[in-house]
Amino acid sequence: MPRSITSSRLTVPERLHSEVNAQTAFERRQALRALLMQPLLPAGGPHAETYRLVRRHQEYLKTWFAHWPGWTLRVQSGLARLEKTASSDDDATRGAVDPTNRKLFTRRRYALFCLTLSVICSEDRQTTLRQVAERLDVLARMDRRLSAAGFELDLRTQPHRRDLVGVMRLLAEFQILVRLDGDDTLYLRGNGDCLYRVDHALAAATLSIARGPSMIDETELQDRIESMKAAARPFGEEPRTRELQYRLFRRMLDDAVVYQDDLNEHEIEYFRHQRSRLLHELETATGLVPEVRQEGVALLDAEGDLSDFPLPEQGTRGHAVLLVAEWLAGHTERAASFVVTVAELTEYVQSLAEEHRTHWRKGVTEADGVQQLTTEIVRVMESLRLLLVHGDRIVPLPAIARYRLARHPDNSIPVARQRSLL
Numbered sequence: 001m002p003r004s005i006t007s008s009r010l011t012v013p014e015r016l017h018s019e020v021n022a023q024t025a026f027e028r029r030q031a032l033r034a035l036l037m038q039p040l041l042p043a044g045g046p047h048a049e050t051y052r053l054v055r056r057h058q059e060y061l062k063t064w065f066a067h068w069p070g071w072t073l074r075v076q077s078g079l080a081r082l083e084k085t086a087s088s089d090d091d092a093t094r095g096a097v098d099p100t101n102r103k104l105f106t107r108r109r110y111a112l113f114c115l116t117l118s119v120i121c122s123e124d125r126q127t128t129l130r131q132v133a134e135r136l137d138v139l140a141r142m143d144r145r146l147s148a149a150g151f152e153l154d155l156r157t158q159p160h161r162r163d164l165v166g167v168m169r170l171l172a173e174f175q176i177l178v179r180l181d182g183d184d185t186l187y188l189r190g191n192g193d194c195l196y197r198v199d200h201a202l203a204a205a206t207l208s209i210a211r212g213p214s215m216i217d218e219t220e221l222q223d224r225i226e227s228m229k230a231a232a233r234p235f236g237e238e239p240r241t242r243e244l245q246y247r248l249f250r251r252m253l254d255d256a257v258v259y260q261d262d263l264n265e266h267e268i269e270y271f272r273h274q275r276s277r278l279l280h281e282l283e284t285a286t287g288l289v290p291e292v293r294q295e296g297v298a299l300l301d302a303e304g305d306l307s308d309f310p311l312p313e314q315g316t317r318g319h320a321v322l323l324v325a326e327w328l329a330g331h332t333e334r335a336a337s338f339v340v341t342v343a344e345l346t347e348y349v350q351s352l353a354e355e356h357r358t359h360w361r362k363g364v365t366e367a368d369g370v371q372q373l374t375t376e377i378v379r380v381m382e383s384l385r386l387l388l389v390h391g392d393r394i395v396p397l398p399a400i401a402r403y404r405l406a407r408h409p410d411n412s413i414p415v416a417r418q419r420s421l422l
Contacts (some may be wrong), residue, residue, distance in 0.1 A: 028057050033306055039082040042175040054080045070246035078201045083208045087250035093383040098166045099173045111151050113167045121203050129187050129194040161188055176202045244270040257385035257399045259296040295398040309380045316360040317376050324377050325403035328396045342392045349374045
């Protein structure tokens, strides 16, 4: 009986089919990652190619987001909007930042942002900075509820003008406003103006809530927030199980590290039984690589662009964060319950600034420079779940162990070691 050798090579149609599938999977992953980083995605500008990917794979993306984290994706002409629901509303590390100096928005800037959105939604296709300022001034003076809530606006003062320019720049970063002419720095000096084109569709899609503010009767701030994001509670065992999945998936998509201490007993039990299924789907769809340890799970991003704070990163802040992480990790290795005060950390950053002054940014050794750098370091590390801040106390978290130094075999030379996050 004749024998034959079966070839393991793919035929041309099979190879083409495999390549098409690989390309489709790659495009879907890129589109999904882009929406996680930019939930309000304009169709034009620098996001044009990404928007086309989202539109091409919208059915898959809508189904995936609805099934796993329970989020709604709307894709329409001109924009895509991922309506995310945060896993937690007490995380202060995800605030809006000024596009110019990257400082966190203050409470009044958030209020001014919302008021500015309401103004530009009623503007024509084009408007100016001064026109928006005039309408805001009228709104602030005429609405008694704003003054009763303690909101004041005096655009004759430099701080309030700076707040408005910061808001307009953030709106421009979202492409809700496109600057056509002028210079907003001249407006800050009191003798300039800017001309903008307004994208009303993007402006209208900015607010993502379950219930509109006009439909809410509650008067207390926290009650109003809860009502705005409230959705129908599930009934029955299956819906409650699905809600557990939603909460866990949202945490893993939003947080670099999810600690077991962050979860309640029902979430811990569900994750223990469903861990393999959830993590496999997460890795396949997003490219995040999960590392599971006793304390929880860390999500590593090999591509390095699925985070507001890449680590490591170039520049003074990036170098300082690594040095502080190494310092804290060394202390936790010797004493698991190690806690440092903000003053002690600031003193250590001062010593680092002196040591590296020749290649760190200008002014970093001055008191204000050290204070600013310390604040940036804490913000980055807190956002990445490497530490917690309790008043003036800083508590390193287990993932800080990744940045410990190992010893060379001759026990004399410290060697950086890439440990897992947990």
